[in-house]
Amino acid sequence: ETPTTPATPETPTTPATPTTPGFTFANRSHWPIFRQILHDIGKAPPNTGGNGELESETDVALASFHDLVQRVHDTLVARVDTPQEEAFLEDTFVTPELRGCIFVGHTATDLDSIAGAIGAAALFGGIAAKSEAELNGEITYALREVAQMDEPPLYDDIPGASKPEVDESGAEKWHWICLVDHNEEKQMVESLRNDKTRRKRIVGLIDHHCVASSFSTDGPLMIDVRPWGSMSSIVAHMYVRNNLLMEPSVARVLMCAILSDTLNLQSVTTTNADRFAVALLAKVGGVEDPDEVARLMFRAKTNWVVGLGPYAMVRGDQKDFTVEDWKFGIAVLEVAGMVDQVLAVADELILELRALKVEKGGGDRKKELDFAFLFIVNVVKQCSVLLVCGGREYALAQKAFPGVPFATAKAGMPAPGNTISADQTLCDVGPLVSRKAQFVPAFSRVLNEGFTCGKPRVSSDEYTDEVEGDLDRSLRRALTEGTADVTLDESQNYHRDCGALGQAVFDDPDWQPTSALNP
Secondary structure (H helix, E strand, O other): OOOOOOOOOOOOOOOOOOOOOOOOOOOOOHHHHHHHHHHHHOOOOOOOOEEOOOOOOOHHHHHHHHHHHHHHHHHHHHHHOOOOOOHHHHHHHHHHHOOOOOEEOOOOOOOOHHHHHHHHHHHOOEEEEEEEOOOOOHHHHHHHHHOOOOOOOHHHHHHOOOOEEEEEOOEOOOOEEEEOOOOOHHOOOOHHHHHOOHHHEEEEEEEEEOOOOOOOOOOOOOEEEEEOOHHHHHHHHHHHHOOOOOHHHHHHHHHHHHHOOOOOOOOOOOOHHHHHHHHHHHHHHHOOHHHHHHHHHHHHHHHHHHHHHHHHHHHHEEEEEEEOOOEEEEEEEEEEEOOHHHHHHHHHHHHHHHHHHHHHOOHHHOOOEEEEEEEEOOOOOOOOEEEOOOOHHHHHHHHOOOOOOEOOOOOOOOOOOOOHHHOOOEEEEEEEOOHHHHHHHHHHHHHHHOOOOOOOOOOOOOOOOOHHHHHHHHHHHHHHHHOEEEEEEEOOEEOOHHHHHHHHHHOOOOOOOHHHOOO
């Protein structure tokens, strides 16, 4: 238990860096230190004035589109019984083409492909299908906990999908198909991909990816492809065009899918269409805090965390705060015994943290972050390690968690800058596991006490190009000149071309990411 008045502990000698970084290098000798940290956190005053949590991208979207969403919602309610001409045209000339179709997404199933199929099937009077039997934790959480609906049936189990539906007279019947969230042949469910009549049966496509050069059908088809961040945003827009209000459960699952595909409206693919759709769907679905929904979904996806990639790991559950005009971001990655697998890409995670600090500004340096941290929380052992991406972060972490051991986040990794050493990139914070109750108060306590480091606040006029330094300027160039672009792979995971970033941050012209060295 935490003593009421703990004695000031002696700082033990930091143990040697383990061969495999993990949770093993903090031992019993550190318990007094962790007790003291918990005690200090408990004494920290609450944030006041301009201090506290900054608005998330989702919060901003809800506020920005509040009035428009209210008008659209009220108009849709009024038009359900008295639809306008555009709805008549949609219902007369568009809906019949897709009525009764099976709506099916891609393999390597993600939430957008499931939610889009559900939403489109409800709109057009069709059948939603999943392409694979097993769904990841994020999908099942969104369906069961948020939307409160069942999983759609497996495509191959639907009569008339991969096998003909036979009526009482013995006649065979096949369903038409509308693809959602994909059009690449290799992403199609296997039985459809091998179906010799596939080109004839596919009559619709709803997607937000580029159309593959190999995609073709035997006849014209209904197609709606838009450069938006989520296919579910397109489906939501279809409801508006049809002057229809979807069921709240459908609105909730579509909202979840947009939040998932756009990493809570933070990814480079996010558009205003996605932001508006989230705000509208939250209104229709009765969701008060989409931001919290997004964080809980991401946590439910942690069994697939290694496959998400560093870009998503850093942004999936990330929040920003301000204390005394210092701005800091805290990302949390909750895992069950997979810490070493996460730290295997620690160098790329560090690059993403450094990139995140700049990208948060949206081109305005004064809006960028001063610090960016990633806590990896072992939910089984209830303990955490902190990934430290630079000298400024190390200076703050050392004061926020005094006496705790530091180590190298990844064996052989170079130092991420000239104000931090490689063996200062991983910090064991022991039993601390809560962003709200522990991580934020620990940093806030130090910042409230007049924290200073080698650089001024990025929001101040004192922060100039000369102050920034050569390495940071090289990183900024890589982010703004197109040499560190982010793309989506076939499994809908984000990947950054981080070679130039790594060469800048690690000051090594030969640095390459692990994925490039071991394809």
